[in-house]
Amino acid sequence: MALSTLKERVQARAAVVADTEEIRHDRADDVEETPAGRDHDVQQFRADIEAALPKHISVDRFCTVLSQVLPKLRKCTPASVRQAVITCAKFGLLPDGDEAVITADDRIATFLATYHGYIELMWRSGLVKSVVAKVVYEGDEWEFVPTARVGEDFVHKPDLLASKKDRKPLFAYSFAWLDGGARSEVATVTVEEAEEIRDEFSKAYQRAEANGKKDSLWHTRFPDMLLKTAVRRMAKLGPKSAELRALVAVERAAEEGRPQILAAIDPETAALEAEARRAARAAEASQDVPASRLAVKTRGRAKPRRRHRDKNRKTRR
Structure with a gap:
């Protein structure tokens, strides 16, 4: 509502x-x-x-x-x-x-x-037709050539028969096909980059490490958080809705x-709140003008008026 x-x-x-x-x-x-x-x-x-x-x-x-x-x-x-x-x-x-x-x-x-939630909001905005977000594991075939034409600049061939439990994630990537047929840039996030972001910004991870519970999403759902980091990075490269x-x-x-x-x-x-704050600051600033300046301006305006009135009196006489 x-x-x-x-x-x-x-x-x-x-x-x-x-x-x-x-x-x-x-x-x-x-x-x-x-x-x-x-x-x-x-x-x-x-x-x-x-x-x-x-x-x-x-x-x-x-x-x-x-x-x-x-x-x-x-x-x-x-x-x-x-x-x-x-x-x-x-x-x-x-x-x-x-x-x-x-x-x-x-x-x-x-x-x-989750990263699915981000993708849902992108799709719901009408600015994005589809989003691709995947993790590249050891054993996958991949190639990234940023200077190549769109569609040929990034290739990922996952090893579908290998178990993910036995393989180490290398990095996550994400890109979006936009309304109109264009494609966003490919955003990549390595495991090392994601861990640096986690260690610096995630208070939940820091607390879970400190108390020994290790129950944050970074502990229990690392691949998903890796994907989410890639999707968030990609979202900065394309059109952004107010909701996103x-x-x-x-x-x-x-x-x-x-x-x-x-x-x-x-x-x-x-x-509206930002406008109200700006108006309040402007009002406060206007009260900081020294009184002497106001008095000088007032006298300056009054003199021409007196001369004008004197001239009118002479005309009547």
Whole structure:
């Protein structure tokens, strides 16, 4: 359900900020868990889901998928679960592990899109016809010649009979065929590059390493995260929809430990807020002009007026 008036957007923004403050406070070590044996109730989120979910996605289907996820979030704070659910619904991605996931990270529920989720948003934008994303393993045949013509610049022949368990991934690649027949550049990400990105930016990976659980997505689904890194890199090379830009901002917020739901604000509302901030800064700057300057300008304008009035008086006489 779109927010059609400024008043509605302001009200929604106020509610989000209130939830954000709750999420920040809930990061304390003494947060109470949902009582053992009790899960978050999917029905308590239904109204929020229906308001955020695109019309082409069934609310019942989303809730059915979510009901399988909520038991895994019982240790997460209620406010973080709510904001993760709403953010996931806003993008119209199912938290089924294929399009998106909602993970429990340090008692905070976090929404993350998979590489399939990114591809879904690219396809949904109408700017992209198809996306190719694959991992190249040891034993595969491949050739990459960036200066060759499109269609001949990259060739990958996977060894379909070899088991992936016995082979080491080398790199992931991704490219897209755009509306109109053009093709994007081929984006590649080596395992070493992906590990450097992971080590620097993924707070979930760092915590999983520190506590010894090794249960982050980088630990449990490394090939998928390698593919996602390639898809995100490719997305920077082609046309970007507002929804895709918002998804990147949402995931960056998760990496930096900020509430995701603030980054999911629609572009129109974000533009209004930016304009309001610029107007406020301009108003503050105008008050910083020294009073003496104003007085000089006032006297300068007044003198011609007095001369003009004197001239009129002489004319009457």
